Amino acid sequence: MPGKVLAKKGNVATIDYFGEKRHALSDLSDFSVGDYVYVQAGFVVKRIPKEEVEPTLAVWKDMMARLKKTDSERSKSIDRPRVSDRKLAALLSSAKDGKIPSREQLLSLLSLAETPSLDALFYTANAIRMRELSNSCCVHGIIEFSNYCSQRCAYCGISAKNPSLSRYRLSIGQIVDAARIACKDYGFQALVLQSGEDPFYSDERLVEIVRAVRKECQVVIFMSVGERSIDCFRKLYAAGARGVLLRFESSNPKIYSDMGKGDLASRISLLRELRSMGYLIITGALIGLPGQTDEDILNDILLTKELGAEMFSFGPFLPHPQTSLAKAKPPPISKVLAVLAAARFAQPDAKILVTTALETLDEDGREHALLSGANSLMINATPLEYRKLYSIYPNKAWVETPLAVEIRETISLLRSLGRAPTDLGVSKGFANGK
Numbered sequence: 001m002p003g004k005v006l007a008k009k010g011n012v013a014t015i016d017y018f019g020e021k022r023h024a025l026s027d028l029s030d031f032s033v034g035d036y037v038y039v040q041a042g043f044v045v046k047r048i049p050k051e052e053v054e055p056t057l058a059v060w061k062d063m064m065a066r067l068k069k070t071d072s073e074r075s076k077s078i079d080r081p082r083v084s085d086r087k088l089a090a091l092l093s094s095a096k097d098g099k100i101p102s103r104e105q106l107l108s109l110l111s112l113a114e115t116p117s118l119d120a121l122f123y124t125a126n127a128i129r130m131r132e133l134s135n136s137c138c139v140h141g142i143i144e145f146s147n148y149c150s151q152r153c154a155y156c157g158i159s160a161k162n163p164s165l166s167r168y169r170l171s172i173g174q175i176v177d178a179a180r181i182a183c184k185d186y187g188f189q190a191l192v193l194q195s196g197e198d199p200f201y202s203d204e205r206l207v208e209i210v211r212a213v214r215k216e217c218q219v220v221i222f223m224s225v226g227e228r229s230i231d232c233f234r235k236l237y238a239a240g241a242r243g244v245l246l247r248f249e250s251s252n253p254k255i256y257s258d259m260g261k262g263d264l265a266s267r268i269s270l271l272r273e274l275r276s277m278g279y280l281i282i283t284g285a286l287i288g289l290p291g292q293t294d295e296d297i298l299n300d301i302l303l304t305k306e307l308g309a310e311m312f313s314f315g316p317f318l319p320h321p322q323t324s325l326a327k328a329k330p331p332p333i334s335k336v337l338a339v340l341a342a343a344r345f346a347q348p349d350a351k352i353l354v355t356t357a358l359e360t361l362d363e364d365g366r367e368h369a370l371l372s373g374a375n376s377l378m379i380n381a382t383p384l385e386y387r388k389l390y391s392i393y394p395n396k397a398w399v400e401t402p403l404a405v406e407i408r409e410t411i412s413l414l415r416s417l418g419r420a421p422t423d424l425g426v427s428k429g430f431a432n433g434k
């Protein structure tokens, strides 16, 4: 959606959207006060040519009003579930009015298991989403460019421990082609470039990829390549990357090490350094790892908040048949939705992602999550022939679906819910540099 630049101060621009003001970061694009621009993932990504402004604004103004009406009607059409528990009713009502629950209260929300209470939790999380972020839904593309991985995570199907997986790497040309299709043919303005931890891509190669994609496409690039040195991330930032997607996976050091992972403290300190370097951070944890308690999940949510994450990424653990956890059980969908809802309570203005893992766990997971506090999606823009090899968990959703169809289905769902695939401004904390 086009916005008009009202002011620029330091690297923060104030943008007007039909009377609503949002902040966005200005260092990825050239523009002046008075220009119309597109904003994605909190960055101004491009200026809109003068001749396109009028017609584009007219379409959006009309569409936005209709979508907001649908969002509000859809949200209210679900009857407000009645809860008999007075304490719970009071907690939900105060959260709806803007109060952030205490640790104990959040824990009580995570332990809800019965229908009317859970429905009331989802309903309230959706209302908080609407109050804070209206109907905007952040939609990123993701390109999985290598399934080689040097790590030996117990839960993951592309772990170095899995000898039966065919491995692939995309060349820089293939990555740029996929990015070009995503941004030029389909209009994506934010792309996640993801791979296993693959040493084949030296710092220089990664820098080359970021430069090549930036040269071709005006997009915000999020790197998701696991743990690399600070120096590497500094170079990637200089090359034009502005986000990092790196989950800490579990804030419980025992679970983290039981999963065959290295040092949790160093992963967390990397996330902190990346944030202070100026990266937007997408992070979070797996839901339902063996041995995980509600208290662990609460700590995962609070750590994500404390890390200043721009987006929460929490998805179910899905047992992969070629791992030692093949016989473990995935969490029920109600648990996953409760976690997304509790995250919305804990950080009302966060972007909260519907993960592909949730869509894999339940066909209607996307819709349920979008009505339980979530407001962000990722669409797989990996060339079709490689998708099923990026097998972090089995039966991954969308692996057979061409990009054009994925987009059509996504737009149709968003439209039916009254959500606009716009991503205006950064969360308040980030724009204020906090």
Ligand code: 5AD
Binding pocket: 155, 156, 157, 247, 249, 285, 286, 315, 316, 317, 318, 319, 320, 357, 392, 393
């Ligand atoms: N189920 C769900 N998510 C998984 N991931 C890895 N293995 C699984 C699994 N079996 C997630 C990790 C990682 C992301 C890329 O994929 O959380 O951060």
